[in-house]
Amino acid sequence: MNGPPDPALDKLRGRIAAARLGPELEEQGTVIAIADGLATIAGLPGAQLNEVVTFGGGARGFVLTLDEDRLHAAFLDPMAGVTAGDIVTRTGHLASVPAGTELLGRIVDPLGRPLDGAPPPDWATILPAERPAPQIIERDFVSEPMETGLLVVDALFAIGRGQRELIIGERKTGKTSIAVDAIINQAGSDMICIYVAIGQRMSAVRRVINAVQRLGEPARTIFVVAEATAPAGLQWLAPFSATSMAEWFRDQGKHVLIVYDDLTKHAATHRELALLSHQPPGREAYPGDIFYLHARLLERAAKMAPERGGGSLTALPIAEIEAGNLSAYIPTNLISIADGQIVTSQALFAGNQRPAVDVGLSVSRVGGKAQWGAMKAVAGRLRLDYAQFLEMKVFSRFGGFGDAAMKARMTRGERIAALLSQPRFAPLPLVTQIALLSALNEGLLDALDPPRIAALKTALPALLDADARLEELRTHMQTLDDATRAVLIEVVRSGLEQP
Ligand SMILES: Nc1ncnc2c1ncn2[C@@H]1O[C@H](COP(=O)(O)OP(=O)(O)OP(=O)(O)O)[C@@H](O)[C@H]1O
Ligand SMILES: [Mg+2]
Known part of the structure; x- marks a missing residue:
């Protein structure tokens, strides 16, 4: 036994030494009742919450609640075939992914x-x-x-x-x-x-x-x-x-x-x-x-x-x-x-x-x-303006507003509603959102009817993307300076001039 040391042999010896010989304890319990999606099980005193258990036919469940003398397991597989009296075995594993x-x-x-x-x-x-x-x-x-x-x-x-x-x-x-x-x-x-x-x-x-x-x-x-x-x-x-x-x-x-x-x-x-x-x-x-x-x-x-x-x-x-x-x-x-x-x-x-x-x-x-700061800069008044509009809309049912200022507010509110509505699957890039809100704040949208606003929303992303002056904003939206705001508005104007 005194040959040169062989690492492979040593590894094998180590594994033999670590192997547990002798009987392995497998805990088994019994199904005592079955309800829709849930089994009540007696036995399995060592089971822990969330542990996976297997039923006789191979279906699996996991431990949902533990009582003193019984536990409840929810089924993870169809429960067809499992009946009261069936053997249940612990797996020792928690429900995992x-x-x-x-x-x-x-x-x-x-x-x-x-x-x-x-x-x-x-x-x-x-x-x-x-x-x-x-x-x-x-x-x-x-x-x-x-x-x-x-x-x-x-x-x-x-x-x-x-x-x-x-x-x-x-x-x-x-x-x-x-x-x-x-x-x-x-x-x-x-x-x-x-x-x-x-x-x-x-x-x-x-x-x-x-x-x-x-x-x-x-x-x-x-x-x-x-x-x-x-x-x-x-x-x-x-x-x-x-x-x-x-x-x-x-x-x-x-x-x-x-x-x-x-x-x-x-x-x-x-x-x-x-x-x-x-x-x-x-x-x-x-x-x-x-x-x-x-x-x-x-x-x-x-x-x-x-x-x-x-x-x-x-x-x-x-x-x-x-x-x-x-x-x-x-x-x-x-x-x-x-x-x-x-x-x-x-x-x-x-x-x-x-x-x-x-x-x-x-x-x-x-x-x-x-x-982003740039969004904050243009969205500041939006919520208040919109809330006021919704309130005025209720009252306007009782008669029109003669007051020009009120009319202007209604007009603005309707534009906000049009901006806030969006079809499914048509997300707007943030730069487009900021441009639209800048234009709204400038009053640029007040003369547009909702269909034109919708068309503008569709056309704008490409126009903004093509403008090299907005490169900075695309990557840094922390602030919105006046020059950038002017560019945004200019692009929106050009979008409105398109037929
Ligand atoms: N922004 C939108 N523009 C136009 N139509 C929309 C919009 N959002 C949803 N819809 C329409 O409303 C329907 C219901 O939408 P959705 O399934 O998202 O509602 P839900 O509240 O999740 O419904 P459920 O109660 O069934 O879960 C959709 O099939 C779609 O046609
Ligand atoms: Mg839904």
Whole structure:
């Protein structure tokens, strides 16, 4: 045994020494009851929250609640075939997702399984679906803008990188469209986008995917889909696991935009699972931990400090309300967790003011701090002017205004309304937005009817792009000097002279 040392042999000896010989303990439990999407299991005393368990037929679930003598597991696979009395085995693994650049351009389910027919992503890097939010010392202030390309948002409710801005409104008021426009607008930026579909019809998800594939930058987008017919556990897990995928990029110093569409359906799934597992129902039959559920999810959005790479995770959660009732339980929870809300209104939508953003109810609590100085310089009076216009419009129904000043205000207000409305899939570059607002402030738009304003919006980006004098503004929007403002107005004038 005294030959020359052989490293390969040493390695082998080491592995033999480390190998655990003898019986391995595999914990098994029994299904004692099955309900829609949920199994009650006896045994498995060592199981932990979020641990994946496997049922006899191969279906998987994850531990949702732990009681003294039993636990509840939500299904991650169809539960067909699983019955009371079946054996359940612990896996020792928490519900996890693959992470990495390989996911870009993919459509996956909340466990990273492909839904696009392409091969499964590489599992070299695995992250648990539930991860703690960054600590306060790891964070930085939200100060860089995340441009949506929607004038009504970028000018009035600017969103910053790392912010959580709720999009909330009644059904069919253009909530998804606002988020999709924001994703499409990132085609020209360095943002990675993740769209999370929770409990939606597949046809609706398909429309979003098609729009992004056609007009956005699909190679920098990930779709995480748990449609309405997916097992409840998958729908529950979707926002958490998608956030883990996003965090991987954030921690590489990248900037990520994540859209949760929508958290009302997520809350409903949580309630359903909670009621089935006999948790005491609270307000509106939601369990007591519903606030904590969404708070811990949205706390994961963050702008990271420079020493942590300076990446960011911006979240746009979507929520649906009924009959304009913003003070229902889930809406108030989400409003208090988020850093502001974009409220869409049925009345505006029906009146063809689209995106149907209610300027009075919407707010961005980061807003101005994450808005370029150049935009701030031209958008300053917009909100007030518009609010006054909306008020006057109500009164004008009782009779016309004789006063010339009032008439001028109405005229200006109508131009603002025309500027704020924007068709879908037509994001406006920030320089165009600034030019339009400069022209508005100069009174240049007062003589134009809405169709001409719409035409101007279409023509302007190319004209502004072609102007070399605006090179400085395109890259530095911190301030807007008078010379640049004059150039912007000149370009708008030339745009108006075109037939
Ligand atoms: N800016 C817009 N301009 C014109 N039409 C729009 C605009 N935004 C939305 N729409 C129209 O409104 C419809 C509903 O929009 P969207 O699906 O975004 O609403 P939603 O509030 O997300 O609906 P749901 O309640 O079904 O989730 C779209 O199919 C589209 O035709
Ligand atoms: Mg929608």
